[in-house]
Amino acid sequence: MTAQEQVTLNPDRIGVEGANLNFYQAMQNLSIDMMDAVWLQADWVQCVHPNWETITGWDEIRASWVNIFQNTHRMHIQPSEIAIHTDSQFAWVTCVESIHTFAGGRMGISFAQATNVFKHEGEDWKMVHHHASPLPREVALSGTASAPSLN
């Protein structure tokens, strides 16, 4: 996207960027209360966790997050390569998720590609669609660029 197109398409870019970061903060904090604030609580919103079938409707999506949070001891997640596209009503964000999880005494490191869609609701941007899928990246153990920071 050129600078000119960004100005035309992204009048609410900052709001969308904040909403996207709040989503990853909710995941990292394993906080269903924060997740409640991120999503539009409608029966048509959709969520695709990596390697899962699509979940439709807030009640079922919320239950999936509760389940994930209950089965995760700790999670570090960091979005990178963030691209934001928005008009006045909808926005979609793509990013790469670097995910460190600690569950059942084991640490796992994985990468996922995410497409996140947000809808402008009053003053807020609410998540209405999350699609994450595994990325076939090698984990660099020596601290090179592909190893996510845990700051």
Place this chain on the structure above:
Amino acid sequence: MTAQEQVTLNPDRIGVEGANLNFYQAMQNLSIDMMDAVWLQADWVQCVHPNWETITGWDEIRASWVNIFQNTHRMHIQPSEIAIHTDSQFAWVTCVESIHTFAGGRMGISFAQATNVFKHEGEDWKMVHHHASPLPREVALSGTASAPSLN
């Protein structure tokens, strides 16, 4: 999405539905000319093929389709479970892709979850983002509901 919300959000629903079907028709026909007509040819559009890294920019995306088409003898692809959401400028579509490929003398059957984003350009809806990821579905060989039709 309720009927009322669909009316509010989807004034261009038919156009978006057609654009989405044209995309799958281009894949099924292994036609780069049809794919040229489907996509917005901009440097910021994005494409995630199943298990691939994200490709950004039309030139690189086009090259990936040329490569896929050259290495595929025949492809049947059928979208199902289609959900369409649109405002006047952007739309996103989710669907399940049932994919039969014939390459190197072998037939493969797979399923993918897709998120497709379109942008209203003049009279047309142009694809600006395609994110497809593998779905862990069993293939039913006896012709039950999960076996895609090849009509």
